[in-house]
Amino acid sequence: MRISADELEHLFDALPDVVFFVKDDGGRYTHANQTLIRRLGLKRRDQIIGSTADALFPSSMGGSYTMQDRRVLAGETIDNQLEVHIFPNRSSGWCLTCKRPLVKRNQVRGVVGISRDLGQPDGRHPTYDRLRQVLDYLQTHYAEPVRVHTMAKLANLSVAQLERHFRRVFQVTPQQWLTKLRIEEAMRLLHGDERIAGVGLACGFADQSAFARQFKATVGMTPRDYRSMVKGCQPQAADSGIGLAATG
Structure with a gap:
């Protein structure tokens, strides 16, 4: 059927x-x-x-x-x-x-x-506390190169176990969580006046091109367009009453 x-x-x-x-x-x-x-x-x-x-x-x-x-x-x-x-x-x-x-x-x-x-994360999962150590590490080191083997060692898991348990508890991979932290910080910094290239470097991206690609893939617009929107310089987004909410 x-x-x-x-x-x-x-x-x-x-x-x-x-x-x-x-x-x-x-x-x-x-x-x-x-x-x-x-x-x-x-x-x-x-x-x-x-x-x-x-x-x-x-x-x-x-x-x-x-x-x-x-x-x-x-x-x-x-x-x-x-x-x-x-x-x-x-x-x-x-x-x-x-x-x-x-x-x-x-x-x-x-x-x-x-x-x-x-x-929300599954806090009842047996590996939750160990995975929290990985989150704390990423929160502190998101702007640096982060190796998956380092994260696995922190959680006392193999790389395969880390990937599997992380997705089970947080619904995403460790790399996706790292991307989430970097993009969240970039969105915060783009409310200010720092140069876009500087924002990307401060958030752990190797260069402005890599930052722009990842930001657009994740947010749906370039860092420059996002900055214009949050500063009220994009009337289409601000005045239309149409949400920017759901994936098209």
Whole structure:
């Protein structure tokens, strides 16, 4: 028995911490759950259906989501990509995004995806206390080169055990957590006036190019666009009333 996209849409309506969507081969939404509707600051599903990410999100973010869709329509699968969602009140939240090609008769006909909010750690897991030592180390050393073997030694685990238990407790890999710390600090510093290249170096990125690539992949816009947005220099994001919230 197969479940239709309509049935999945209604099923995902009941999950406030998960965004669900389906798009056709032109990147136009055919299905969207209530979470996506709310996070876009909209009221009805028909305000989304038939539109592309470019039409619903500010240009810097919409373009990033459209590029993701093109990769998936070319056959790529995006699995548990760590991303920042920026909500209408400019607060941010972390999520894991999955996008997969919809294949019919051996041809890619569209995109199906979910984006789930990063949940609270599982503090009852037997390795939680040891993994907390890794978190404390990363919090202190995020701006430095960090080796996974160093993290494994701190937790008294093998590298494979560290990866497995870390994902079980925190839903992400140690490297993703390190990226999270670096991007959070970069977002904080971009509220100030330090040069963007200096922000990247202060957050552990080797150069401005590496910083810009990782920031855009995670936040959906360049560091410069993010700085313009938080300083109120991007009217499209500030005045439209449309949230920057959910992965497109």
